[in-house]
Amino acid sequence: MMLARFRSIGWVAAAAVAVLCCYLISLRVATERGALESLEYKISSSQKHIRLLQTELGTRGQMNQLERWNEQALALAAPEAEQFLPDAEALVALTDRQPALPMQEDTQLASVATDLDVMPVTTTPTLADKPALRTASYEVAPVAAKLMQDRSVVDRPVTKSDKAEKLAKADKSAKTEKSVKAEKVAKSDKADKPAKGEKLAKSDKPAKSDKAAKTEKSAKSAKPDKPSKAEKLAKTDKPAKVEKSAKADKSAKDSKSAKSSKDAKSSKDKPVKLASLAVKGKETRRP
């Protein structure tokens, strides 16, 4: 009964809800449209503004004004015929003149190199780059050069060679062909003086020296001189430090020592650098 009585009201409510929904949709649409319109208005007013600014810029930068500025400050002139290159050949002709200067420097260095060739040194020095040439000056040069000359004959103080090696550390660009020669030198050194490694080790780390010596002795039967060299280089070379510590270990194995020797070989260019540096240093001093 009650339900039946409220039915009409229910209809009205349903209709009202439906109409409201429809109205909401149309309201949404109207809102969107309004937003779109305001955006369009914004765009057109922005365009107007852009046009205004362009006009102002164009007016302030008018040809007469540019001309005045050019007269007062810039002083630009029309390009002349010589400033235009007709083809690529003309461009090459223009660039050809430039390398003349560096060529001269090269020849100068070459003459230095020939001087060195005359010297009784087993290594031909590389054309070390200039900064290296400068740094390898007075204090190091004579000693290192002497070292190079004496190497095949006499042993020299450990501390000096050590110093030279440190210097070599600084240098990074070395050439392979030289490294081979340097290797020979190094090898001959080691053949003469197997104890050198020990000495080096001592000077650097006296505590470890005994152990190192022992390792060397144990390895000597297989590879008489390499381990010592490896050690020496290990000290000079930072990446080789791991091996150094490994070597410090008493239970040093053959494999390890062999490995270290390989590393030593690979990093042999360093002494070469030293040699070249040394000679250079001497050379620079000579005149």
Next chain:
Amino acid sequence: MTTAPPVAKPTRLHVPGRRQQVAALSRERLMLVMLLFLAAILGIVLKIMYLTFTGQSFDDRAAGLTSLPLRPDIVDRNGETLARTIDAWSIGVHADRLLTRPEDLAPQLAVLMPEKTADQYLALLKSRKHFIYLRRRAMPELVEAVNALGEPGMAFAREPERLYPQAELAAHVLGWTNLDGTGVTGMEKLLDKRMTDPKYAGKPVTLSIDSRVQAAVEKELAQAMLNFQARGATGIVLDVHSGEVIALTSLPSFNPNDPGRSPPETRFNQAITGVYELGSTFKPITIAAAMDAGVVTSLSKRYDATAPLKVGKFSIRDDHPTKRWLNVPEMLVHSSNIVTARIADELGKDRLNGMFMRLGFGEPVSIELAGRGRPIQPVFWARTTTMTAGYGHGIAVTPMHLAKAYAALMNGGIMHPVTLLKREPGAIVPGTRVISPQVSYRLRQFTRMVVLEGTGKQANAPGLRVGGKTGTAEKASQGGYARKSLVSTFAGVFPVDDPKYAIVMMLDEPKGTAETYGYATAGWTAAPVVRKVVARIGPLLGIIPDARKDIPLEDIKPLIWHPKEGEE
């Protein structure tokens, strides 16, 4: 209170059915009201629906606000704006709504806008008129200052205003509009119909002018005008193949933004309106006519220039007497009047005048601008008239005529109509043949020789291969020629091996300076301007200076006789 009314109380009548009647009536009324409400709601709903579907709303109002059909821009061939309509401020006053006393306001206005006196402002303010313009095209600063006076009767409005951002640049080409936005002169006037056509609203008009070239021409000419204290100067650069005017200037110029303030003589367009006897620049035209007609059969044929030529009571003399026999190339190089007169005489009046007519010297030049000058033709062609017309005396044309003729003579012999509107690239340009290509080639060789060895040496822009001819004419004055007032002209083309642009520079009454050793002739005044202008505009127009390129001159050079060392 206590007493009851004696009369019978009108107590409620109990009529059976009366109650129902009232109830029925009220129900009726309610129904009526409800129907009215319903009708109103229905009306509103219908209106809403109508509005929803027809959409007469903000859209159109916004459109109405933003896109008032503005007068379209005028741009140069590269799209640089030369004329544009902007929103400017205007200042007006509602004289009937003033709050401050006019006596106080008038002096303040006179300080801010000094074009009128305080008394004049007072008269305006007291007129009680509803609206009076005080200033149109006002600067925003001025508007701010006037607004700061605090008078509510002042009216500020934004109005479309024509602005020429480049000021004096190409003023004679552009012209200007009046305050109502109607073209008064120049292209503004010519294009008025197109400008107000809603079909073209918002679409700029592209002129053939290149504003960079125009600026260079104006600058160099203004400099030369100053140096030589010339009365005026004209410069034209013309595309020889399309007839497009790349630059057109007439100095002194005016500022189209405020044309009223410039002296009236500045508005005279010498390039289009002014007619001048252009002197020796006519010689190549005469030679072209003679060669085309077969009068000059051989380039090595020599003509007597040993003494001034006497015809009747006239005597024709050379400005640079060579006192020997000259051939045609030498005649141009030394600019010999005598030889030209002889050739013109041989050619005859009809053929010479025929060439002039073919080059359009009989009528105003066909260009968009108004006020085109009509050439002055000889009324009666006597024998001497033919002779003098051969070297550009006795016939007066506008500089534009000359530029057009040179373009036609040098481009291979085809004359194109000149235009100030940009032609579409690749568009077919109408043209008529005026001379044969062979003669055109010879003329290019001759004019190149003039620049290399003759009177036009100072026009030689290195690497840009200028070929042309100088012309110095005395101005006609009462009963003869004024020897001191000259019109110095240089007309030529560049690059001469493959002509692209014709150039004419004219200085009106230049005075010699110390630098020119007192000479005011074209070789000393107009030719250097050409050199400077061409050196500047050549690369701009895509002509790369190349010192190794030139027109072949091997067959011409041996014809030019040079005095040996030590000889006169």
